[in-house]
Amino acid sequence: MIEKHLLKLRARDIVSAEEETAVRALVAETRAIPAKTTIIRAGQRLDTSTLLLDGWMCRYKDLCQGQRQITELHVAGDFVDLHSFTLKRLDHNIMALTPCRIGVVPHERLRALSEEQPHLTRIYWLTTNIDAAAHREWELSLGRRDATGRLAHLFCEMHVRLELVGLARGMRYMLPLTQQDLAECTGLTPVHVNRMLRDLREQRVVEMRRGVVHIHDWDRLVAIAEFSPDFLYLDPEPR
């Protein structure tokens, strides 16, 4: 099930057979996580990182009156907190949105990798930089796109990312988020998310029902979102 992770890496650079072996050797154990569990809290000291093998997770931050902002979504194949290897503690929480299977990667293995595998280290460095690019794209959404644009952009982004790991079937994919979750991604209220989803549905652009997104008109969706996949860095290049 680490296959999805390898698909992600290979979309960005060549991974040799030996490197693949090194990647496979990272995971010390796998674990099941129930839905709606916060597995990592901000500030907590960490000595392992989490590779998401199956399910959906998110990073989020809270303000003291309970307002929550989800800063990134994670799908199977994502290294959810690879950055904790250098940061040692996180500035955000990590929560399972659905039941998940994770691979636990001890930091000492990453450290050994960083001493012995400079190329693979650059690839992993790259993946954290791609995470940051997604954060920037979300900053643009939150700061400058209107409500419909934010939702449309999220649907575009997730379509491309899921297709990459084989989790989209044509113009349809699973997105097991509630409207509350979508609101926390987009900086809106659940009520307004609901209305904007209705608009998009009535315009026959996208439809989201019981955790399934169905894109009726990709071009219109891209136009509404002003979506460009550049920030996902999907052209493999030697690093």
Next chain:
Amino acid sequence: MIEKHLLKLRARDIVSAEEETAVRALVAETRAIPAKTTIIRAGQRLDTSTLLLDGWMCRYKDLCQGQRQITELHVAGDFVDLHSFTLKRLDHNIMALTPCRIGVVPHERLRALSEEQPHLTRIYWLTTNIDAAAHREWELSLGRRDATGRLAHLFCEMHVRLELVGLARGMRYMLPLTQQDLAECTGLTPVHVNRMLRDLREQRVVEMRRGVVHIHDWDRLVAIAEFSPDFLYLDPEPR
């Protein structure tokens, strides 16, 4: 003038004398940049990175109707686009806000460093992860803080970051941004920024006049911003 950069690194980990030599050897040439110049455009292929020695720069993204979002501010000592080493081209533009002096760092030197200096590589990886943490904090601002909170948070963040490199004098520091620039950082309009600055001034919390920020009441400012410096990772730890 690379001293400020070393101050930043040493706030996060121990940098040995040899490593310091390696850092100093990164800069191939220095260059002066006039104010209001976009030095790097999204998509452009890069083979050098930019170390900001003096002045102010920002990363920004545009939507097609001209709405602009600044995604991060940079001060002297920051490695403005270290991430271009692994990304090869950026998803955002980089602009000088003031006249700047920069150090040009060829990617081949970073590549050699990544082959020969695993510890320093981890430190630089860390600094790009701290950049990402700042992006997350801005996502929280843009998504969930109100206009006053966003401005207050920006003033807190810049105070801490400037103090670190010796650019704050007590509760006063230079912030050479126009109200238009502040609006592009905070996802607001210049008019609304102006009004919220007036509020903060009349409440005797902060004052910003002709590019100088003067904090009258740090505790109130922190409370309005719900500011915590955790996302800046200022406790040095071995990586």
Next chain:
DNA sequence: CGGTTAGTTGAGCTGGATCAAGCGTAGTGG
């Protein structure tokens, strides 16, 4: 079949946007 959670809709409100005008000051050129 009753309880719980998520989605839907309506009515009214408000934070921040928009539009427009005026002001202060630094530079520029005559």
Next chain:
DNA sequence: CCACTACGCTTGATCCAGCTCAACTAACCG
């Protein structure tokens, strides 16, 4: 030295996208 210009700051009036509050409905589940 003053007129002129340009740019950034300030303020007022009005508008609207998205929020709040509240009630209702649909789906799921033990």
